[in-house]
Amino acid sequence: EDQVTQSPEALRLQEGESSSLNCSYTVSGLRGLFWYRQDPGKGPEFLFTLYSAGEEKEKERLKATLTKKESFLHITAPKPEDSATYLCAVPSLSYGQNFVFGPGTRLSVLP
Amino acid sequence: AAGVIQSPRHLIKEKRETATLKCYPIPRHDTVYWYQQGPGQDPQFLISFYEKMQSDKGSIPDRFSAQQFSDYHSELNMSSLELGDSALYFCASSTGMNTEAFFGQGTRLTVV
Numbered sequence: 001e002d003q004v005t006q007s008p009e010a011l012r013l014q015e016g017e018s019s020s021l022n023c024s025y026t027v028s029g030l031r032g033l034f035w036y037r038q039d040p041g042k043g044p045e046f047l048f049t050l051y052s053a054g055e056e057k058e059k060e061r062l063k064a065t066l067t068k069k070e071s072f073l074h075i076t077a078p079k080p081e082d083s084a085t086y087l088c089a090v091p092s093l094s095y096g097q098n099f100v101f102g103p104g105t106r107l108s109v110l111p
Numbered sequence: 112a113a114g115v116i117q118s119p120r121h122l123i124k125e126k127r128e129t130a131t132l133k134c135y136p137i138p139r140h141d142t143v144y145w146y147q148q149g150p151g152q153d154p155q156f157l158i159s160f161y162e163k164m165q166s167d168k169g170s171i172p173d174r175f176s177a178q179q180f181s182d183y184h185s186e187l188n189m190s191s192l193e194l195g196d197s198a199l200y201f202c203a204s205s206t207g208m209n210t211e212a213f214f215g216q217g218t219r220l221t222v223v
Contacts, residue, residue, distance in 0.1 A: 031209040043115075043201050043214035044154065087153060091209045098144060098156040098167045099212060 003027075004090055004102035012108045013078055021073040021105045023088035033071050034099065035064050036087040044087055047073075078109045113137050115204050115215035123221045124192050132187040132218045136204030142166070143185040144203040144212055145177060154201060160185060161208075192222045 003026040013019055025033065032051050036044035048057040050066035057064045061082065063074045073086055085106045089099040116135040124130050136143050142161045146154035147170075156169035160179035171177075174192075179185045189196060199219050203212035 032211075034211055036214075041199070041217075041219070043203075043216045046211050046213055049211045092156075092167070098159050098169055100156070101153040103153050 004088060004100050006086075006088060006102035006105050008105060009103070010106040010108070012110065013075075015079055015109055015111050016077045018074070018076045018078070020075070021086055021107070022070060023073070023102055024070040025088075025090050025102075026069075027090050027100075031091045033066055034089045035071070035073055036089065038085045038087055038104070040085075047086075075107070078107075080109045080111050083107055083109045115202055115213055117200075117202050117215035117218050119218060120216065121219050121221075123223060125223055126192060126194060128192050128222075129188065129190045130192060130220060132189070132200055132202075132220070134185045134187070134202030134204075134215060136183050136185070136202075137213055140204035140206050140213075141183065142205045142207060142212075143179055143183070144205075145171075145185070145187050146201045146203065146214075148199045148201060148217075150198075157187070189220075194222050196220060197222045 005024045007022045035047040038044045048064040053068045055066050061076050065072045085104040087104045089101045092098045118133045144159040145157040148154045157171040158177050159167045163179045175189050177187045199217045201214050201217045203214040205212040
């Protein structure tokens with residue numbers, strides 16, 4: 001069964017305090033890993049797609065990396081507007097068309 | 112850039128009523144997904160369509176049905192609503208399999 005876990009569950013940072021979020025997955029034949037940002041009451045906003053181990057993607061203060069068993073979302077010098085829940089997702093093993101989401105990391109950046 | 116459009120944004124229904132949620136995917140996207148998200152939970156997959164055919168089915172109750180029309184928009188029909196159906200319902204669209212999906216802003220359904 002596809003499993004996606006994320007840690008920590010919640011993270012509080014001071015503005016400018018860099019950190020990393022973790023997404024671990026147990027799927028055979030990874031066919032992509034996706035990072036999303038979700039603000040309360042809103043739809044997940046697509047951030048990155050990673051397909052192969054060693055791949056890295058960057059966007060402003062965010063950098064996503066992928067290994068064979070996990071992905072990291074590094075946040076450099078975060079600002080309060082980076083506060084959100086960060087979700088990772090992988091395509092389901094069923095070879096149908098759906099995504100399995102992790103439980104998310106709730107990030108709070110304090111000014 | 113065009114995004115996924117969902118309507119209505121908010122819906123209040125009574126128990127045992129029916130509801131229809133609509134989703135208009137990004138132009139030229141051929142795949143639509145429906146997800147349900149309860150408070151504090153991650154999105155749970157309901158059903159997906161590829162080229163107007165159902166492509167995968169998740170934890171969608173038998174009381175719910177969905178379809179994708181010739182113009183690629185999709186509708187989620189929910190009957191005999193229960194209090195536990197209260198949630199955010201998201202639609203997402205993508206181009207084919209294993210590509211990033213873009214989500215709409217969701218429909219907040221409240222069953223009273």
